[in-house]
Amino acid sequence: MRMDIPVDMKYIADPTMHSMPAVTLSPNQKWLACQSMDNKIVIFSALNRFKMNRKKTFSGHMVAGYACTLDFSPDMSYLMSGDADGKCYIWDWKTTKLYKKWKAHDSVCIGVLWHPHESSKVVTAGWDGLLKFWD
Template identity: 75%
Template sequence: INLRSADVPEKCYLPKKQLHVWTGHTKGVSAIRLFPVSAHLLLSCSMDCKIKLWEVYNDRRCARTFIGHSKAVRDVCFNNTGTQFLSAAYDRYLKLWDSETGQCIARFTNRKVPYCVKFNPDEDKQSLFVAGMSDKKIVQVPNREPSVSVYRAAWNLRTFVSQSDSSIQRDIPVDFKYIAEPSMHSMPAVTLSPNGKWLACQSMDNQILIFGAQNRFRLNKKKIFKGHMVAGYACQVDFSPDMSYVVSGDADGKLNIWDWKTTKLYHRIKAHDKVCISALWHPHETSKVITCGWDGQIKLWD
């Protein structure tokens, strides 16, 4: 497998068995993220206040532990090259880390709890990132300046308006589509499909809803994935790299796999003793899925 290649596996298959367990976190794991492009490393954050970087291949050892947060870490996010990553924790701090040295480069707070954090995806805007805060606001933070811009609207990662402010170019995200229907439930987790065409949203009424991510942002009523129990948990959804399958954990600790075309629930695996909060399909592998749970374990399936 060429980890540097951008090519997608031609055909993916259902994972059947447990291949490996990464152990080291002493409390529940909140989120896992694969290293950009190569996916040879795995970043995890936990309620034990620690962030760990694991090898996905070879000995699958823990390469580094990042210590610096005083409360549970809720989310992590790599930049486009993987040289740095961000963390968001209940100690009300967002921290920027150097992936290689383990150093904390910068820290930010507006005295609210950050729930999620994301780098700007554009290559020339890697110094900007956004975080969703506990006061229902989204803040945009420039890496190298202490100022914090606040937005009350949902942010589409690809839509920007450039505005000149005292001769400094600033990028102001604009809320370009707002969807609210009486029947809609809270959607605490969203994933963009590998082909960039769809957004998979975990809905609190035990369904995964699919929205078109291009041009007209609207619900695809033919693609609704059911059969799992997630009520109350922000279980992260993912796609297989060839777009054949949709995967998600659930409240019972199970890994659920649906067929993308027919929306049929194909396979359920008892993956964790507590909530299975995230499932990631390895972008270069035909049948390797990584799950993490509130039992503190991270598992590799094949």
């Protein structure tokens, strides 16, 4: 039995949307950084309304096909991500400009984590089976 009752529909699919297999919450809990499969990191507001911040997009790395993790520096000055070529990327949070990148692993750099207290130290994890502690 079908009833023709009008129902409000919300259009949430869009051909420009990509899957986002890795997400992290900012230290101040105001932002969600999402690793998008179109080789970008997109930022959403985590307060009240879940809304994309179109002014904050981080790009330059290559992650399509991999769930490379990302992390904020403890003071929220920087955002870091691994990539498919084994590189580690760090962007300036305020300007979204690439701050630094280096070859961290021989294959995919799948995981990155900032030291919670010593902001000059980070850990990377690669598909080469290694964990590396950088200073």
